[in-house]
Amino acid sequence: MTKKLVPINPFHSIGHKILSTAQGTGEMIALLLETVYYCKEAPRNLSSIYRQVNDIGIGTLPIAMLMSLFVGMVLSLQTGSELAMYGSQEAIGAIVGLSMVRELGPVMTSLLVAGRIGSAMAAEVGAMQVYEEIDALKTLEINPVRYLAMPRLIACLLSVPALVVFAVFIGVIGGGVVAEVNPKINVPFSVYYDNMIRALSYKEVLKGLLKALVFGGIIAQVGCYVGFKTKGGARGIGESTTRSVVLSFLLIMFANYLLTRFMI
Amino acid sequence: MKTAHLISGSFFDGPASMNKLVTFLNKLAHGFSASFLETNNLKEEYGESSGVSISIQGLNKAFDGKPILKNINLNIEAGETFSIIGPSGTGKSLLLKHIAKLELPDSGQIFVDGHNIHTNNGVPERSYRYSMVFQSSALFNSLTVGENVGLWLREKRVRRESRIRRIIHEKLSLVGLAGTEGMLTSELSGGMRKRVAIARSLAMNPDLILYDEPTAELDPVTSDELAKVIQSLKIKLNLTTIIVSHDLNFALYLSDRVAMMDNGEIIEIGTPEELKKSQNKKIRDFIYTTTKGIKEGK
Ligand SMILES: Nc1ncnc2c1ncn2[C@@H]1O[C@H](COP(=O)(O)OP(=O)(O)OP(=O)(O)O)[C@@H](O)[C@H]1O
Ligand SMILES: [Mg+2]
Numbered sequence: 288m289t290k291k292l293v294p295i296n297p298f299h300s301i302g303h304k305i306l307s308t309a310q311g312t313g314e315m316i317a318l319l320l321e322t323v324y325y326c327k328e329a330p331r332n333l334s335s336i337y338r339q340v341n342d343i344g345i346g347t348l349p350i351a352m353l354m355s356l357f358v359g360m361v362l363s364l365q366t367g368s369e370l371a372m373y374g375s376q377e378a379i380g381a382i383v384g385l386s387m388v389r390e391l392g393p394v395m396t397s398l399l400v401a402g403r404i405g406s407a408m409a410a411e412v413g414a415m416q417v418y419e420e421i422d423a424l425k426t427l428e429i430n431p432v433r434y435l436a437m438p439r440l441i442a443c444l445l446s447v448p449a450l451v452v453f454a455v456f457i458g459v460i461g462g463g464v465v466a467e468v469n470p471k472i473n474v475p476f477s478v479y480y481d482n483m484i485r486a487l488s489y490k491e492v493l494k495g496l497l498k499a500l501v502f503g504g505i506i507a508q509v510g511c512y513v514g515f516k517t518k519g520g521a522r523g524i525g526e527s528t529t530r531s532v533v534l535s536f537l538l539i540m541f542a543n544y545l546l547t548r549f550m551i
Numbered sequence: 552m553k554t555a556h557l558i559s560g561s562f563f564d565g566p567a568s569m570n571k572l573v574t575f576l577n578k579l580a581h582g583f584s585a586s587f588l589e590t591n592n593l594k595e596e597y598g599e600s601s602g603v604s605i606s607i608q609g610l611n612k613a614f615d616g617k618p619i620l621k622n623i624n625l626n627i628e629a630g631e632t633f634s635i636i637g638p639s640g641t642g643k644s645l646l647l648k649h650i651a652k653l654e655l656p657d658s659g660q661i662f663v664d665g666h667n668i669h670t671n672n673g674v675p676e677r678s679y680r681y682s683m684v685f686q687s688s689a690l691f692n693s694l695t696v697g698e699n700v701g702l703w704l705r706e707k708r709v710r711r712e713s714r715i716r717r718i719i720h721e722k723l724s725l726v727g728l729a730g731t732e733g734m735l736t737s738e739l740s741g742g743m744r745k746r747v748a749i750a751r752s753l754a755m756n757p758d759l760i761l762y763d764e765p766t767a768e769l770d771p772v773t774s775d776e777l778a779k780v781i782q783s784l785k786i787k788l789n790l791t792t793i794i795v796s797h798d799l800n801f802a803l804y805l806s807d808r809v810a811m812m813d814n815g816e817i818i819e820i821g822t823p824e825e826l827k828k829s830q831n832k833k834i835r836d837f838i839y840t841t842t843k844g845i846k847e848g849k
Contacts, residue, residue, distance in 0.1 A: 419685050426653070427755070428707070515563075
């Protein structure tokens with residue numbers, strides 16, 4: 288049999304892309320609904336949730352704090368020296384506090400968790416898919432969504448906001464220390480602190496935590512979805528790892544815009 | 552090109568109709584009110600097993616336009632031990648996966664005890680228990696051997712913890728692995744993994760058990776013992792057993808009937824004696840290979 292040459296039709300490939308994106312979106316929503324549905328059975332999987340929280344929360348805590356310490360310091364240094372030119376460096380507390388709570392804390396921490404945990408989730412679930420363990424679960428009458436996706440979703444929803452609290456806390460302190468010791472800025476910590484507390488309201492903090500919650504959900508969902516869709520042996524697992532990171536970064540940024548837009 | 556399927560009843564159901572979405576939304580609505588304790592009903596259901604009959608009619612399956620299973624028709628009686636033999640890559644594993652509801656056929660039906668397994672119209676989703684021993688064993692790497700074997704029992708809460716431990720021990724002894732409960736699956740050899748997979752399948756007292764190459768990684772003595780285990784299970788429990796195997800002695804010794812598959816089709820079904828006497832060239836080639844045994848004149 289001779290091989291038939293198929294001419295490349297741009298409309299065909301564009302249409303295919305659109306359809307597969309639509310299909311992927313639909314499948315992710317279906318997975319999300321099913322995962323949420325199985326949250327009612329969370330008490331049965333407490334040990335699994337506990338293990339995940341341990342991995343995600345405690346495992347990521349040191350690096351998340353370290354990262355946000357430097358973020359807070361750089362933020363303070365950059366804006367502080369700029370503000371000093373106009374003699375209004377007292378506002379530094381408000382600026383660092385608000386940007387850490389609203390944006391940098393949730394976004395940076397989530398990106399870190401997506402890179403560190405989301406990819407590992409995709410690889411783990413992907414390996415289970417490739418090596419027929421998911422099929423084995425199904426023959427044991429265990430719903431893979433309940434057994435694998437639900438504990439991960441709950442763990443992410445709990446851990447990411449908690450991580451953000453610690454990260455913001457450390458970042459703000461880092462910013463304050465820089466503001467005090469840097470001769471150009473030279474704002475005492477008490478002034479920095481007062482200024483920040485006046486600018487921050489409970490509402491701001493809650494908004495930041497809501498973002499963290501949504502991003503946590505995105506990380507777990509993307510990790511599990513990409514994992515479940517893994518095909519093609521060990522290479523497929525590697526591809527899934529990368530895919531999950533890219534996809535969750537994109538979705539986190541997109542969700543961040545939407546949330547900011549509607550919460551201002 | 553495949554059309555996009557936007558809505559799935561379950562994430563794993565693949566292409567699904569609106570129907571499924573509706574049932575799913577219903578499930579969602581009722582789900583939160585139903586307590587998770589409902590699984591306790593299963594306590595009474597975990598009893599002895601009883602074989603089921605299987606009927607496969609006009610089953611077809613293609614991947615990427617390439618037909619793999621072609622018009623499979625097969626009837627397996629309750630309590631029968633049935634083997635499927637055939638060269639590598641003809642779709643034996645795929646056929647088993649269809650019976651285990653892991654793949655959806657392109658066309659054709661599968662009936663278990665007269666119920667179509669793909670359209671559960673009013674019939675309780677799982678009125679019979681089945682389990683499958685995968686060709687790759689498919690043990691859960693994050694769990695120990697004991698946890699693998701006990702997973703179904705623990706998930707279904709069918710027994711007290713002390714009883715579960717006893718069942719795990721009992722099933723592991725059946726496959727000659729008593730005392731390995733605490734080992735990690737990564738510490739096992741291929742043959743041991745296969746045996747753990749068999750113990751895991753037996754732990755749920757299935758009515759139907761599907762073995763995909765159970766002896767592929769076993770030494771002759773262990774496969775002999777496994778044959779005895781399967782035989783005794785059959786006599787004691789009357790469960791339906793389907794075995795896919797390259798090990799002809801094993802298949803012919805255990806089976807009531809054997810089917811020969813070639814190139815996605817079933818080319819002959821019969822008792823082991825009938826198959827041995829078959830005049831079909833493909834079957835003769837498959838059964839009487841020249842490299843068996845010790846070369847003459849050596
Ligand atoms: N999910 C899948 N996607 C694409 N092709 C598949 C899939 N599953 C099976 N196949 C194809 O179906 C054919 C039969 O596979 P199967 O594993 O059933 O063979 P088999 O008879 O069990 O062989 P063996 O004796 O070597 O285990 C193979 O050519 C394989 O490439
Ligand atoms: Mg096979």
